[in-house]
Amino acid sequence: MATPRIVRRPGVEPGGAWPDAIPPLLRRIYAARGAHSPDLARPRLSGLLPPDALHGLDAATALLHEAISADRHILVVGDFDCDGATACATGVRGLRMLGARRVSHAVPNRMVHGYGLSPALVAELAALQPDLLLTVDHGIACHAGIEAARARGWQVVVTDHHLPGPRLPAADAIVNPNLPGDAFPSKALAGVGVVFYLLLALRRRMREAGAFAAGEPDLTTLLDLVAVGTVADLVPLDANNRALVAAGLRRLRLGQGCAGLRALVQACGRDASRLTASDIGFAIGPRLNAAGRLEDMALGIECLLTDEPQRAMELAGILEQINAERRAVQQDMTDAAEAALSRARLEEGEAPLAPCLFDPEWHPGVVGLVASKIKERLHRPVLAFAPAEPGSATLRGSARSIPGFHIRDALAAVDSAHPGLVERFGGHAMAAGLTLALDRLPAFEQAWLAHARAVLDDTLLQAELLSDGELLPQEFDRFHAEALRDGGPWGQGFPEPLFDGHFEVLDWRPVGERHLRLGLRHPSRREPLAAIHFGGWRGNPPAPYLHLAYRLQPDDYRGGAAVQLVVEHAAPA
Template identity: 45%
Template sequence: MSHKIVRRPQVDDSHLPTSLPPFLKQLYARRGVTETDCELVLTKLLRPETMKGLSEAAVLIADAMAAEKSILIVGDFDADGATSTSVCMLALKMMGAHKVDYLIPNRFDYGYGLSPEIVAVAYSKSADVLITVDNGISSIEGVAAAKLLGMQVVVTDHHLPGQSLPNADVIVNPNQPACEFASKSIAGVGVAFYLMSALRAELRQRDWYKQHHINEPNLGTLLDIVALGTVADVVSLDANNRILVNAGLKRVRSGRCRVGITALLEVAKRSPEKMVAADFGFAVGPRLNAAGRLDEMALGVETLLCDDMMRARRMAAELDGLNQERRELETGMQQEALKSLQQLSLNEDDLPWGIAIFQEDWHQGVIGILASRIKDRYHRPVIAFAYAGEGEIKGSARSIKGLHMRDLLERINSLHPGMITKFGGHAMAAGLSLKADTFEQFKHAYDNAVRDILEYEQLTGELLSDGELPTELISLDTALTLRNAGPWGQSFEEPLFDGVFRVVQQRIVGEKHLKLLLETPCGTLMLDGIAFNIDLAIWPDATIQQARIVYKLDVNEFRGNQTVQLMVDYIEPL
């Protein structure tokens, strides 16, 4: 699909430190960085007292520990859920909690969140206190069931609440009404980390550590897990999230990270010393997520909790195998989806504005990634459904800029009451369930709702570029500066540049990656470039001698040598 290249405008950067290179000052200013955001130090984290419910939750958990009550962490089956669960398990044990365990619903048997069915499992484990992590804000029935059975419930979540809140003892969620915590885009693992920090302070006030002859724990040792969950959940990297991710990356680079993360980096062939945020997103996160998608997320949690390197390596290898299986499943499903879309329409202009796709044999665990891939290909909001049994289908939705997916589902729900049996999520991603026999009806309602909100121009993929990089700045020094200037990620995008280059050489490497030798227009510089997953119907083509290229600057390492390389995001023959 063709993209529109939009260059970011020049902005005033005089408020930023003069110690920064001029090009970096401009890149930061365009991304809304203030002078105080430049220093990513833990002392600048948002204060915990502004997070509604945090101190009450800390008191409840401290009382439970003092009374030796049984505490059960109920997590979600994705990377954010696994990391949130791990942070709570490790922190509680470091603080001397003896009766603490976790439970992650299997997505195929129980579905998402604290359902009444998962509450029954928790009750059978004799849990006194339930702490939900990365879920619970929409679990109204589950919380009611737990209260009925005499359990205390602390909900910690970051998802957007519905019209009513669960009747939990305490709710900690920056997106709940009247919460003044400024980082609304914090991940579930960030909320869990804040809760554990508040609990540590509450126990300190009670003289708990002295009484129990334990050292007050350094929760900074958990920041590598916090960083992993934050990046893997693709939340916006606002200043607070960047501080958390940066601190976690520092632990990894200095060789002080958990053995489970080290083992996952090993199987992904990533070097801890050169770790960047994208490695959490593209190398570690998917392998962790594969457990929850295809099997039991407990395997992912155990990998993060593990402190024995040999065992961690065995589990990382198992996760790597699951991820490979997930990729193969996803590739097959993607081909089927594209084929059915091509049959639907020969002309891209005739495609639905909101794409809804369903096939009975698709795997529930992979529909989210499938929706994401189709969305990237057609630049339209996509919902992919899989059969969930008992006449119900489950959908995973991915949106595009300008369309708030959870609000859209709420709109459809109010226009067609009862069509959607349940839904929840964020602006860019959401989940829902329907009765299978209403799929066709839903498909039309969804397409119409998207047409009511979007303008046609919004269906054209936009690439936000930082403009043309002067030839003297296309260098290893610039690439290294940019690597260390992050962490880059969602809503704090890694700089993209664009320019016209002469194509000197082109060849396919792997199955569908295009290796390029490029020359700057003035002929002063030859550069290596690589474009992943290109359209084999267009490339390679010896008649193409010039192209407009949108790229990131990357450091290529080969046999100990570092060179600058262009990572091509988009290539347009001229």
């Protein structure tokens, strides 16, 4: 287990004119994240970046407008994660709102087709007789599938946000803010965000052509989907993404989200009126992702597309069951990974610098979660592999990284030094995926560790928790807890406030098998404080005095003025 070091953010004075409704604590937190004014701290849709700078929009919107005008069959091809599912639902719903009458959708099955628009998926889609394929959240690396689609006479419009390789696919149009030379100011759009921007540009093109004599469709009704996909994909919440997510959360809190998302909120036991980005990341997103991991993401997309509340609840119930199964599979795989690492420590004296894990019994849809868990515990980049299907000689891998080690660039470096070793790869700075032949795994692991040794140093391997400092005695109250909760959206690149301080332990008790409930006293407060440390019970009593890194949250279970500290890290003081 990596022991993090608590590092306090430099104090930054917010300055400027702030509304009285935003307390000084929140102003200080915003300023520490580079948001020195209310407009930057709480960006609104009125300040959304215009689509104009996105390269490829002219070609893409021209093709889609022509297809809609000619009543051609548009097939939206999704992906099997939450971003891909919400992007698919956004594309289908948005095109129908803009007048497309022949819109259908498809999504690859992880176990059958592999990732993205593959030749195998194209062959299966031929029965649908599409005229134009619109890929969402993938396509930039799908060279063979796009060639197969165009060989059948289909047009292909790619929308993606993943980093491109050295060669672009031969699509009819590509919209991706991360293309070389693309001038769009925000490179952090998720796949669903790219689709939303494409729809905005298509609406403008159609408006200029006089298409909306009977009234223009309101595309902001899609922002609930945009918010869920953006948060779940862990893209940085820059000002533009925060404006999108905040608007989508407002719709969900008001009960205006699509039937499927309303059903998922209910299924995971969340209060819709208090929904946060954290609820999306830890409750809604995993339930949608579970379908693509263990079953078929078609279930998740159907849930997002249905307008019938009863059907939405049925599908949300199925997704809840799949997610429970996913948790069990994940726990078994994580236990196996930790056992393998324990054996490695006994043999080598320490954990591998960048663990490369494989088990022939693992499920390919869950290896990313295992890599993430081990990365969190060791604070080292981790790769986890599983057979593409039972008994397959092809492995599918997921990689998760730590700050300062760009995981996709690391895979590109290995691929460049050893051409042909990796069949395919793609991803971001912190997460990536790859395909590898089973018999190449030893050679790959050797090349991977060599690259890691050349790049990683002790500074990168020291885990850090960035703290917003200490709370004042009067700030341990419900008013400030609610202000912090509602002051987001918080997420990647705009982290939820975290504080640290020293406390006396008044009482404690285990909760379940792994958690610890604490009664604490702060040196400057007479009243005790309640705290919960998830995963904090390891069989031994806590020290009488602790240095804690924690979040301040309203305690809705006790209600009234109650608050609690949610402990992220505890060390003897």
